[in-house]
Amino acid sequence: MDGPRFPRPALAEDVARQALSGPPLLLSGPPGAGKSTLLHDLAAVLRHAGAAAWRLDLFFAAASPLHLARAGASSARAAGLDDRTLAPLEAAVRRGREGEVAAVKALAALFAEAREVGDRPLLLLLDEPTELRALGFFEGLRDVADLFAAAIGRRGGRAVLATSFPTAAARLFGSAVACPIPPLAPEEARDEAALRGVQAEAAIALAAGRPAALRALLDGVEPGDSLESSWNAGMAPGQPLERLLRATWETLLLRSRSYAMAKAVLWEVARDEGCNLTAVFRRLERSPGAVKDYLSAAVDVDVLRMDGKRYYFVDPLLRAWVRLYGAGDVPGAEARATEAALLLTPPAPEPTPARKVTRPAPPPLPTLEAAPERTRERPRDTLMEID
Numbered sequence: 001m002d003g004p005r006f007p008r009p010a011l012a013e014d015v016a017r018q019a020l021s022g023p024p025l026l027l028s029g030p031p032g033a034g035k036s037t038l039l040h041d042l043a044a045v046l047r048h049a050g051a052a053a054w055r056l057d058l059f060f061a062a063a064s065p066l067h068l069a070r071a072g073a074s075s076a077r078a079a080g081l082d083d084r085t086l087a088p089l090e091a092a093v094r095r096g097r098e099g100e101v102a103a104v105k106a107l108a109a110l111f112a113e114a115r116e117v118g119d120r121p122l123l124l125l126l127d128e129p130t131e132l133r134a135l136g137f138f139e140g141l142r143d144v145a146d147l148f149a150a151a152i153g154r155r156g157g158r159a160v161l162a163t164s165f166p167t168a169a170a171r172l173f174g175s176a177v178a179c180p181i182p183p184l185a186p187e188e189a190r191d192e193a194a195l196r197g198v199q200a201e202a203a204i205a206l207a208a209g210r211p212a213a214l215r216a217l218l219d220g221v222e223p224g225d226s227l228e229s230s231w232n233a234g235m236a237p238g239q240p241l242e243r244l245l246r247a248t249w250e251t252l253l254l255r256s257r258s259y260a261m262a263k264a265v266l267w268e269v270a271r272d273e274g275c276n277l278t279a280v281f282r283r284l285e286r287s288p289g290a291v292k293d294y295l296s297a298a299v300d301v302d303v304l305r306m307d308g309k310r311y312y313f314v315d316p317l318l319r320a321w322v323r324l325y326g327a328g329d330v331p332g333a334e335a336r337a338t339e340a341a342l343l344l345t346p347p348a349p350e351p352t353p354a355r356k357v358t359r360p361a362p363p364p365l366p367t368l369e370a371a372p373e374r375t376r377e378r379p380r381d382t383l384m385e386i387d
Helices: 009-021 035-048 065-079 083-094 096-113 129-137 144-155 166-172 186-195 200-206 211-219 227-234 240-253 259-271 277-284 288-300 316-325 333-344
Strands: 025-028 052-057 120-127 159-163 177-180 304-307 310-313
Touching (some): 009 025, 009 035, 009 159, 009 177, 035 052, 035 120, 035 159, 052 065, 065 083, 065 096, 129 166, 144 159, 166 177, 166 288, 186 200, 186 211, 200 227, 240 259, 240 316, 259 277, 259 288, 288 304, 310 316, 316 333
Parallel strands (some): 025 159, 052 120
16 A cells, blocks of 8 residues: 555646646645645646646756756657758757757746647746756856746746745745645545544644654554654654655755754744744844854745744644754653644644734754763854855
8 A cells, every 4th residue: 555645636636726827836845745745636627628737846857957958858749849840959859968058048938838739728837946046057057047037927827836945946936826736625634544543633743734743653653553652653764754844854954054053043943942042142142144044044944934033844744853863862752742732732823913922932952052072062153055
């Protein structure tokens, strides 16, 4: 058995309606939220409705200019574009490296202009379009991301862009309308939860509404187990839920700046969520300017969100993982049970501006101040941008 699947036909149909009749959509959510699955389902819905879908996964395709052009040509032909339409792109691809810049520009032109296949509307479905920025390091393609952003803008509509990095994507594709993918609803998971004898609502809370996390959680439910004990077991080192969140952490952090220091900053936010800049730089013994840069970088890649002057994790499940593993120790069953209970606790109502914001005290976990001296080596305040 492949594990539980959570069909969302109503969501796919709603996105299809919006994409067919409106501006480009920016479909966003954390890794594991179901964006790629939704694009797959969306293509099927569009074909059933008499439309055509041109899907391109830029996470893999944007490895080099020539690789992108070849993948774009292949996927465009699969979508139904004809020889005449594809001739400029395929001619440039045949020239190899000598024609790679021309091929990338021809692909961008197709993104802008290819809006029909015969008498059928053609929708462009792009997975992780922020990957295009990486091609800016190749000769002649410094502004490649802007080139494709302009192409999407000229297209005017009939495009869905799926991304785990909505802040960066919105900055790049300003014409796209934000369309956050909603967390799973209880009715979408009820059948799979019932097969394992657990409540869908509690399972969704423990998975923060993410299909990938819910799949890992439900796969680990044994007969007679409670959801809390299954979450506890799945969050143990090397187990499916822990591995999923470790991969999410790596994916997000590698898009940030100054990888090592970013981990220290995010650890402080995780253990005392809702803290402000002053609290973080005092604990880390860093300058306010440097810490603010790291926090801003985390906001830019949607690890954190900022509410007023306070910082919170976007993904509560990832926050739980950081609180468990961020200190560098192996968390015990008791610590995992505590985090599960926090996920199952309904969020407190937002305080009114007139009230003082109160937050629970941070857990008694080791801080950098308590670490051995060799682990407190201070990197320079200067940040290096690594894309």
